[in-house]
Amino acid sequence: MAELNGGQLAAKQLKRAGIDTAFGVVAGPMIEVMAGMQAEGITVVNCRHEESACFAASAWGYIKKRPGVVVAGSGPGMINTITGLHVATESGMPLVVLGGSTDGRSRGLGGFQEADQVAFAKPGCKWTAQVDSTERIPELVHLALGKSIAGRPGGVYVDFPGHLVRKRVEEERAPLRESSPAVSRPHPDPATAEAIASMLATAERPLVLVGKGAAWADAVEPLTRLVNLGIPYVASPMGRGVVSDDNAMCMNAARSAALSGADTILMVGGRFNWIFQFGRAPRFAADVRLAQIDLIAEEMMNAANLELGMVADCALGVGAVVEALAGRALRSTGSGWLDSLASDARKNEAAIAAQMASDEQPINHYRLLRDVRDTIPRNVNVSVDAELTMGVARAVLPSYNPRSLLNSGTTGCMGTGVPYALGAKLATPDWPAVAIIGDYAFGAAAMEVETAARVGANVVFVISNNGGIAGHSIQDRMFAPGAPPIAALLPVDYERMGEMVGGFSARVTDPADIRPTLEKALAADSVAVINVITDPKGGRRGGVYLA
């Protein structure tokens, strides 16, 4: 009878669950797991840092709607995954970290890389567990994969003491678990659908808010039908593209007016957290009527004073509301609400038109993003990571597909942009992956350019190089005049990183070169690094905030 070690058992269960790609950093005591995965034909992407491995896996999992898997070594290796677990849980992205830990026999004695890893992981995770016998490894991997993706996706951690990874057991004593139960999605309550429909139909100024829960539920069709009845909508940063941004009802460009002017709002798959200013005045009207569709009932008594909550899959929930609206006239039709938002959107767009057309050098951020917008195809995955550049991207870059725009999101975590693009490219190899990254944010994960090149993930990295955190504006505004420039950076030749890994590289100082350079990069059969020298004094309409 065949004997298998714990690593081989974990790998077999992953393979059984359909995992074909995983991420990590090679380290003990998990080398047996990685070797087992390779033997099973799973592609293991060995990253340069565990945090980046988590972000890449989260993006891969979020796009593919499957658990992203990371394998990390003991002690510091595993502890480097905490940020990734926290971000995945907060952003609703499915991530399973399998972390090695010190041998049970040396625990409490100062064993090699000993740490209370489950305790480190717990607050950042939906679920944690520690392997207590080699025989149970398939079962615990099965539970971890299922829990990461059940309900609202998030981070899950399983701790693997080294001696249990190495131990060999008869295959029969560690049976694999079947891993695809047919679990139905939460269906909407018809009475609540009817009540939400009435709320929307009788509103003078209705508005739909779209969060990434709608993207996760693939609510494209019902949401498009809902807004096409004549209800304007605003999307959260990662809720963009569920309804294509070129829909006439998209009022992202009139966000402030839409949020504060609406008398009735339906939130779909988003949270009333800081991104939507807790659903409260002054961002919203003090007497606004609020309804919410979400998988999680607990979301509904958090911040905003909700009138109606529907616990349902967003696609099914919105579908039921659309059905309930059939044949009903909307009171808002012809009320001028849409026209007033559309004119506000046009005014806001006009206010940035000059900057978008600017030929100045150093390059204006709005001009950079306009030219990126005009060059990339509709079917593209884009990651954005920065402060100023991210804010400008939100205003300028549209999104046409759900789960195709990844940014620092709920946690505002710098360091996500490079690995998100790597994970996105591996998840959707036929689409280009373009990362728009501030020079500071690029530095947080820049060595993953080598990872991308090594695994043939031809990401196009576009660095907005304004020489520091939000250019010099933080330095100039918040530090004493003449103080050492700690928020400023050297004018680094980041494009050389493209060269360094045998890829495409270019430095762009003239705005006229942005488009042709990006076209070449998109056509290149390699990773590309474009270093765009942007204006250190550049700013953003509406001010700068540091997420």
Ligand SMILES: Cc1ncc(C[n+]2csc(CCOP(=O)(O)OP(=O)(O)O)c2C)c(N)n1
């Ligand atoms: C993990 C983490 N550390 C620090 C920050 C604070 N922070 C937000 S954006 C940013 C850097 C912004 O500079 P850059 O990436 O160059 O983009 P720019 O704003 O200049 O376009 C920093 C340090 C953060 N959000 N997350």
